[in-house]
Amino acid sequence: MTTIRTRFAPSPTGYMHIGGMRTALFNWLWARHNGGQFILRIDDTDQQRNVEDALAPILDAFKWLGLEWDEGPECGGPHGPYFQSQRGELYTDAVQQLLDEGKAYYCFDPPAVIQSDREAAEKEKRNYLNIRRSLELTPDQVQENLDSDVAHVIRLLVPRDQKVEIEDHVRGHVEWDCGLIADPVIVRSNGSPLYNFATVVDDSQMQISHVIRAEEHLSNTPVQALIYEALGRPLPEFAHIPFVTAPGTSKKLSKRDIGKYRNNPKFRKMFEAGDNVFSKIGLGDSDTLNPVMVEYYEKIGYLPSGVLNALSRLGWSLDDKTEILSLDTVIENFTLERVVKSPAGLDLEKLANFQVHWMTELELGTKVDMCVDYLRRANILEADPDEAMTAYIGEIIEAMGDRLKVAADILDYSEFFLDHNEIEYEEKAVKKRLKKEGAAAILAKFRQRLESAEAFDVESLDKLMHDFVESEEIKIGDIIHAARVAVTGKSVGFGMFESLVILGRDQCLARIDRALKLAESSDAE
């Protein structure tokens, strides 16, 4: 058995696409499942100036999710360099080989001529094939053209009388008729190699055993297979996995359509959450980070385990019932055979569900650390918390329970970090719960009970309120809502008694006093 080697070859685009991450994950999984290697290769043939800046978010995404690569940027490896821009010699050599063996040729037809050939073919409703005029030239003429710098590209000479066949691990048998394939350009007029060519040279030189990529590359496969054949190198195994579609659609998830997604009901909440959270922690809004990017999930406080679980289940399943999957479980069970053939829509609700599960698995201390990070960035905490503050935050998080779905949710409870005169009261809540007929009077009485309460713990306060309700002959709803609004400023939150205890008696009394004044203030509206 040869070693299983897979790769992911991103272009430095400045962000990591969530669908691309899924493709990378499947490659990584297949390598890990087989005890093989996963290689990261950077497709920087476009030569942007700041490759480094544009690459950082991509590497960060891999690091965040814990998908370490065995060879690639930063760590190097025996088949380097891992940047295509530094592999020019490999491509030049391969092209020369093809040229020498007559499997590729210089094409001197100007683009305009090719263009009109194409149009002519289209007009006659016949498939376009190169006319191969340059093949008529004598070796001397070719040399002459080259010597006098006549513009040219290099094309692969497609053997038109054969078929290309592959046994795809996901698609099964797929074949193409070479008689329908135009001679692809493999080297541009400026001397740089094209994707299809560079990929083959690299995959072959890096001894990639399995090319696992998105379905949209299926149509590149015959050309690549032909290049392998021309080069006399063994064909890798192929697995074309379905692409990821936008939620609720059947179209490929694409950053270009981000504008549309804003109005997509399945997506809208994510954008809103982004606007809300990112502005608080100084990361812009949902324009800077959107749900197509892996970084969005990281920065809004998703867990790697949640995202990984969701990504794993996108086009793959373990069996007929297992949904909650740890990375280790997936590694152990991942096979290409169980990859589904049809496109899979990104299911954000299910992602949220996985997230809740993995969040509840976390130790309190871990949650505290995550939340502290957000509180610091949002300037709710001005310094790293001391022991007392850490314990205080722990109490809040425990009280939140599974209301803490993503780490950024802690920001919804900022009132616990403010003094009584700093908190904001929700207008609606005040109107409904405090300005209601008789509400203030009840609240005032309850305040007295609180003040004189002997013990200030959850159990005692629970009893205190129930006794109060009984003696006043009111319903619990008549006081508890008013009390909540009074001490938190909001109509919703976690347990009432936990809230009171966490805030402490003095803070509660001060807040109630403030609320009482608010309730008395004139109803201008």
Add this chain to the structure above:
RNA sequence: GGCCCCAUCGUCUAGUCAGGCCUAGGACACUGGACUUUCGAUCCAGUAACAGGGGUUCAAAUCCCCUUGGGGUCACCA
């Protein structure tokens, strides 16, 4: 348009390769109920799918053919 791929509940999927165990299973979402101080969570229950048409067979979600629908790709992008 050419080439290629795909088709099971609203969504992600199990079942398809080796036809019968499928009166099609699970999960998310949704609806109803229980619990409850709000929100959330939880527990119970429910709605809901084999795209259509032909074959083959004792038997088809599963095999074959056609139709329809959806999608990808057709560059000196990757």
